[in-house]
Amino acid sequence: xxxxxxxxxxxxxxxxxxxxxxxxxxxxxxxxxxxxxxxxxxxxxxxxxxxxxxxxxxxxxxxxxxxxxxxxxxxxxxxxxxxxxxxxxxxxxxxxxxxxxxxxxxxxxxxxxxxxxxxxxxxxxxxxxxxxxxxxxxxxxxxxxxxxxxxxxxxxxxxxxxxxxxxxxxxxxxxxxxxxxxxxxxxxxxxxxxxxxxxxxxxxxxxxxxxxxxxxxxxxxxxxxxxxxxxxxxxxxxxxxxxxxxxxxxxxxxxxxxxxxxxxxxxxxxxxxxx
Amino acid sequence: xxxxxxxxxxxxxxxxxxxxxxxxxxxxxxxxxxxxxxxxxxxxxxxxxxxxxxxxxxxxxxxxxxxxxxxxxxxxxxxxxxxxxxxxxxxxxxxxxxxxxxxxxxxxxxxxxxxxxxxxxxxxxxxxxxxxxxxxxxxxxxxxxxxxxxxxxxxxxxxxxxxxxxxxxxxxxxxxxxxxxxxxxxxxxxxxxxxxxxxxxxxxxxxxxxxxxxxxxxxxxxxxxxxxxxxxxxxxxxxxxxxxxxxxxxxxxxxxxxxxxxxxxxxxxxxxxxxxxxxxxxxxxxxxxxxxxxxxxxxxxxxxxxxxxxxxxxxxxxxxxxxxxxxxxxxxxxx
Numbered sequence: 217x218x219x220x221x222x223x224x225x226x227x228x229x230x231x232x233x234x235x236x237x238x239x240x241x242x243x244x245x246x247x248x249x250x251x252x253x254x255x256x257x258x259x260x261x262x263x264x265x266x267x268x269x270x271x272x273x274x275x276x277x278x279x280x281x282x283x284x285x286x287x288x289x290x291x292x293x294x295x296x297x298x299x300x301x302x303x304x305x306x307x308x309x310x311x312x313x314x315x316x317x318x319x320x321x322x323x324x325x326x327x328x329x330x331x332x333x334x335x336x337x338x339x340x341x342x343x344x345x346x347x348x349x350x351x352x353x354x355x356x357x358x359x360x361x362x363x364x365x366x367x368x369x370x371x372x373x374x375x376x377x378x379x380x381x382x383x384x385x386x387x388x389x390x391x392x393x394x395x396x397x398x399x400x401x402x403x404x405x406x407x408x409x410x411x412x413x414x415x416x417x418x419x420x421x422x423x424x425x426x427x428x429x430x431x432x433x434x435x436x437x438x439x440x441x442x443x444x445x446x447x448x449x450x451x452x453x454x455x456x457x458x459x460x461x462x463x464x465x466x467x468x469x470x471x472x473x474x475x476x477x478x479x480x481x482x483x484x485x486x487x488x489x490x491x
Numbered sequence: 492x493x494x495x496x497x498x499x500x501x502x503x504x505x506x507x508x509x510x511x512x513x514x515x516x517x518x519x520x521x522x523x524x525x526x527x528x529x530x531x532x533x534x535x536x537x538x539x540x541x542x543x544x545x546x547x548x549x550x551x552x553x554x555x556x557x558x559x560x561x562x563x564x565x566x567x568x569x570x571x572x573x574x575x576x577x578x579x580x581x582x583x584x585x586x587x588x589x590x591x592x593x594x595x596x597x598x599x600x601x602x603x604x605x606x607x608x609x610x611x612x613x614x615x616x617x618x619x620x621x622x623x624x625x626x627x628x629x630x631x632x633x634x635x636x637x638x639x640x641x642x643x644x645x646x647x648x649x650x651x652x653x654x655x656x657x658x659x660x661x662x663x664x665x666x667x668x669x670x671x672x673x674x675x676x677x678x679x680x681x682x683x684x685x686x687x688x689x690x691x692x693x694x695x696x697x698x699x700x701x702x703x704x705x706x707x708x709x710x711x712x713x714x715x716x717x718x719x720x721x722x723x724x725x726x727x728x729x730x731x732x733x734x735x736x737x738x739x740x741x742x743x744x745x746x747x748x749x750x751x752x753x754x755x756x757x758x759x760x761x762x763x764x765x766x767x768x769x770x771x772x773x774x775x776x777x778x779x780x781x782x783x784x785x786x787x788x789x790x791x792x793x794x795x796x797x798x799x800x801x802x803x804x805x806x807x808x809x810x811x812x813x814x815x816x817x818x819x820x821x822x823x824x825x826x
Contacts, residue, residue: 333710347714
């Protein structure tokens with residue numbers, strides 16, 4: 217795998233090594249609030265997203281966790297009536313700065329949605345390359361092929377599709393489609409990858425393959441994953457944040473969160489008393 | 492309850508009605524009304540194709556004398572002379588196709604542009620009024636378009652548009668925009684047709700664009716696409732088979748449109764390269780001549796051009812189905 221230029225740090229991670237070494241914050245969120253047509257969805261959230269870590273956002277339906285995620289690449293504002301205040305610092309740069317172009321942010325902060333969203337008229341290759349087309353200058357020929365292959369390898373899909381890159385993306389299974397969407401997001405080499413309940417529409421086996429992939433991805437990127445599956449958060453994340461009614465109740469290393477939660481509401485949620 | 496545990500024995504709650512055996516009489520009879528209903532609906536459903544078959548048979552039989560006498564020359568000859576009983580429909584066939592193509596060339600970008608604006612950019616309160624006004628274009632009677640064509644469009648073309656195209660843009664150097672600007676012309680017919688088919692293409696495209704899932708737009712935006720790139724790269728490709736369907740629907744309307752075209756096309760039996768020259772279409776030919784078709788051969792010739800028009804529209808429909816099938820190969824599986 218090609219080495220990538222990382223301005224902050226390049227840690228070598230072993231499994232379970234979440235607490236071993238200090239890591240820097242790739243994204244710093246300061247007093248972030250978001251609302252839809254005046255109705256608040258996220259209230260005054262501050263937290264750090266660490267580089268080379270998987271941060272899981274858990275919480276009951278409607279707690280604002282997806283809205284929170286969608287603020288991190290300014291997708292939130294694409295919905296009419298949606299507003300956000302506070303600061304989100306990506307490597308120290310405020311992405312809400314009026315001079316910042318949201319499309320530029322989204323090239324550094326990739327996103328994968330709940331349902332696989334391959335472009336149905338495009339082949340597998342074209343899907344992976346879709347995000348590259350909007351980059352200037354966009355790569356072509358061999359360079360493009362190399363990027364497509366690397367992205368598919370990183371999303372653990374290469375071996376399954378290498379012989380049919382020209383085939384329609386819709387011919388893939390649901391789990392393969394989701395990994396294709398992850399490859400598509402990785403092709404532009406983002407520093408942060410946002411996953412919005414990436415396994416919610418997948419069967420258990422596909423879910424497992426995506427989870428394994430997410431665990432691998434943190435070698436290269438900071439991952440933020442929204443999930444309402446607590447076991448999933450426990451399995452793949454290094455840090456977990458618990459959201460309730462738009463507020464962040466608690467954010468802690470995952471092992472600590474699931475064994476010794478500080479807040480009574482967190483404990484109630486993870487022990488299954490509500491949500 | 493899931494099927495897997497349906498087979499498990501239910502705990503006896505000690506409540507509910509006792510489970511009696513099913514009476515065999517309950518399972519029989521009562522089917523005749525369903526069968527009668529079934530037969531009635533089948534009869535209704537068969538009526539429509541039967542009507543079509545009868546129409547084709549009648550048309551073919553009536554057209555047969557002319558088709559037999561003139562053979563292939565009926566399609567290639569430009570000589571339409573009822574007095575000499577010689578009929579060649581080439582100018583009308585040419586005019587039908589060319590006027591429709593002009594209409595498509597003008598209407599398609601406009602209609603898709605409007606549809607994109609309404610579906611993607613217009614604020615919600617503006618969507619309805621714009622859509623309604625465009626749909627209203629389809630409600631204007633053909634003859635009104637014709638009147639407007641004669642008294643507004645044709646003078647405007649003659650005095651402004653045609654000189655502009657020919658002299659100012661120097662398109663007069665090409666055969667398509669040369670010659671005197673009479674007014675009534677192939678171009679006038681094409682422009683009127685464009686306005687008439689615009690609502691069809693636009694409505695279908697708008698509905699198809701609105702039906703594109705938001706997730707497709709978001710997927711493109713999340714990759715760093717601008718709004719416009721998301722529309723061109725994700726939304727339009729997703730909707731393309733539906734949009735093609737809308738264009739073909741418009742083309743079908745244009746091919747058969749009669750009244751307005753008859754009023755502005757100039758009605759001349761001649762194939763001219765210039766769009767400024769008058770022409771003819773099959774529909775306007777029939778409309779102009781059916782009343783005075785005294786001779787049997789004249790009538791048969793009119794039936795024959797009608798038959799040709801029918802075949803053209805049939806072909807367009809087949810091509811349309813094939814195109815939609817081709818382009819939706821990928822989208823259909825998504826469901």
